[in-house]
Amino acid sequence: MIENSGAIIGTFLVYLAVMLGIGIYAYKRTSSSADYFLGGRSLGPWPAALSAGASDMSGWLLLGLPGYAFASGMESLWLAGGLLAGTWLNWLMVAKRLRTYSVTANNSLTLPEYFANRFEDNSKALQVISAFFILLFFLFYTSSGLVAGGKLFETVFGLDYTVALVVGTICVVSYTLFGGFLAVSWTDLVQGLLMAAALVTVPLIAMQTIGGSGEMFNALATKNPELLTVWNDVKGEPLSAIAIISLMAWGLGYFGQPHILARFKGIRSNADVPTARRIAVIWSAISMAGAILIGLVGIPYVDTQMAGSLGDGEKIFMVLVNAIFNPVVAGILLAAILAAIMSTADSQLLVSSSALAEDFYKQIIRKNASQKEVVMVGRFAVIGLSLIAMLLALNPDSTVLGLVSYAWAGFGAAFGPALILSLYWKRMNRFGALAGIIVGGITVVVWKQISGGIFDVYEIVPGIIFASIAIVVVSLLSGEPEASVQAGFDDYQRQLDGEPEVTVAPSKA
Numbered sequence: 001m002i003e004n005s006g007a008i009i010g011t012f013l014v015y016l017a018v019m020l021g022i023g024i025y026a027y028k029r030t031s032s033s034a035d036y037f038l039g040g041r042s043l044g045p046w047p048a049a050l051s052a053g054a055s056d057m058s059g060w061l062l063l064g065l066p067g068y069a070f071a072s073g074m075e076s077l078w079l080a081g082g083l084l085a086g087t088w089l090n091w092l093m094v095a096k097r098l099r100t101y102s103v104t105a106n107n108s109l110t111l112p113e114y115f116a117n118r119f120e121d122n123s124k125a126l127q128v129i130s131a132f133f134i135l136l137f138f139l140f141y142t143s144s145g146l147v148a149g150g151k152l153f154e155t156v157f158g159l160d161y162t163v164a165l166v167v168g169t170i171c172v173v174s175y176t177l178f179g180g181f182l183a184v185s186w187t188d189l190v191q192g193l194l195m196a197a198a199l200v201t202v203p204l205i206a207m208q209t210i211g212g213s214g215e216m217f218n219a220l221a222t223k224n225p226e227l228l229t230v231w232n233d234v235k236g237e238p239l240s241a242i243a244i245i246s247l248m249a250w251g252l253g254y255f256g257q258p259h260i261l262a263r264f265k266g267i268r269s270n271a272d273v274p275t276a277r278r279i280a281v282i283w284s285a286i287s288m289a290g291a292i293l294i295g296l297v298g299i300p301y302v303d304t305q306m307a308g309s310l311g312d313g314e315k316i317f318m319v320l321v322n323a324i325f326n327p328v329v330a331g332i333l334l335a336a337i338l339a340a341i342m343s344t345a346d347s348q349l350l351v352s353s354s355a356l357a358e359d360f361y362k363q364i365i366r367k368n369a370s371q372k373e374v375v376m377v378g379r380f381a382v383i384g385l386s387l388i389a390m391l392l393a394l395n396p397d398s399t400v401l402g403l404v405s406y407a408w409a410g411f412g413a414a415f416g417p418a419l420i421l422s423l424y425w426k427r428m429n430r431f432g433a434l435a436g437i438i439v440g441g442i443t444v445v446v447w448k449q450i451s452g453g454i455f456d457v458y459e460i461v462p463g464i465i466f467a468s469i470a471i472v473v474v475s476l477l478s479g480e481p482e483a484s485v486q487a488g489f490d491d492y493q494r495q496l497d498g499e500p501e502v503t504v505a506p507s508k509a
Contacts, residue, residue, distance in 0.1 A: 011331025050192030058344035067314030069295025073227030086251025199290030219300035253412030353381035413440035413463025432475030440467030
């Protein structure tokens with residue numbers, strides 16, 4: 001338990017009260033499934049950009065990336081560079097087109113629904129299989145976030161891990177349950193700003209305690225000069241092409257992340273996309289630079305102030321905050337970790353619940369379900385899915401945490417190529433889309449089980465390559481898409497070129 005935790009606990013409680021208040025306010029503005037799952041497509045550029053960033057980065061930005069920089073030094077720039085490039089390309093290539101096409105394709109609310117409507121798949125195989133992958137990957141993804149939240153509450157409050165896990169889960173579920181997409185996006189705006197502020201403040205103050213940036217780099221050079229090079233690892237061995245490609249390939253995952261893509265569909269108008277893109281890229285650059293600096297400054301800080309006694313590098317952010325700041329400020333900065341965890345877990349729960357409600361319940365069980373009924377099912381799904389994720393997270397040493405990296409790869413490979421080609425290639429058909437989604441997802445799972453040589457490359461790379469090949473080959477071999485599908489693609493393009501302010505189609509009953 002962190003020292004002087006009384007003030008920190010008070011700060012946490014105020015923060016959680018504010019987040020719940022936002023959720024209740026958003027609840028009053030939620031009346032349809034379009035409102036609950038996409039916020040009525042009303043997001044301005046700031047909430048759209050910061051919500052996409054905050055829901056993307058998770059606690060990894062304040063725990064994982066600083067810990068990686070703490071262990072590997074400047075090598076971490078390859079990973080951050082790949083993620084920054086992926087963020088920019090995703091906003092540039094996908095955001096405007098996906099918003100336009102999802103509106104024109106019968107106001108598709110979810111990614112599986114978009115695929116089904118884009119290719120007029122009356123069999124609903126595309127929608128159901130896509131929803132299956134979303135539910136499968138997000139259950140493990142969400143449970144890993146709940147594990148991180150449980151450990152944070154355990155550390156700060158001194159609670160038993162199981163109790164801490166339950167408290168963290170309740171915090172996330174409460175405002176997601178009430179407010180849906182609006183609550184998630186507005187709280188992500190607050191959380192994104194808090195995360196960025198923490199990532200800038202902590203390393204700057206920490207550097208001053210050890211004598212400034214010059215002393216920091218001198219200390220790193222003295223300890224191990226390899227910490228300051230991007231071409232060698234900490235042992236002085238050159239980074240292989242496979243290592244560099246694997247680190248940068250994380251950026252490829254952005255094109256298939258349903259919780260990030262939902263922000264593109266929910267943005268207010270295409271005219272807001274360029275502004276949102278600039279905000280998102282700047283926020284990501286500042287945040288990741290701050291995270292890497294925390295890891296770097298932590299190396300000499302631990303050596304000089306703690307006699308090198310830090311067992312887990314991923315705790316470096318919490319260690320610096322507790323050591324440098326007074327309890328009130330520490331409480332605010334530690335709340336940034338909670339913000340990062342919550343901003344991703346809530347998004348994952350919402351996307352998973354929308355897949356269950358819109359893509360399973362409405363398509364298979366109750367095709368004539370009303371909007372009110374779908375929203376109710378979505379809220380029950382949030383509760384049910386969170387309970388399953390919490391059960392998976394009950395063991396703090398659960399291997400669920402090890403599945404996060406290929407959950408990201410799984411989404412990127414299963415949905416990324418299918419989405420990109422659906423937005424740009426007129427010749428693609430529903431058989432190609434289905435083949436790409438299945439091949440991409442399976443490749444990631446199989447590749448992960450093999451090691452050595454080429455199999456050491458991050459599984460998202462072969463997943464995307466094989467999925468893209470499957471889409472092209474199967475589409476060409478199975479004949480041209482129906483005339484109505486081709487006409488629909490032409491209509492999407494006309495809407496994109498001629499009407500930047502695409503209006504939302506009436507919500508489906």
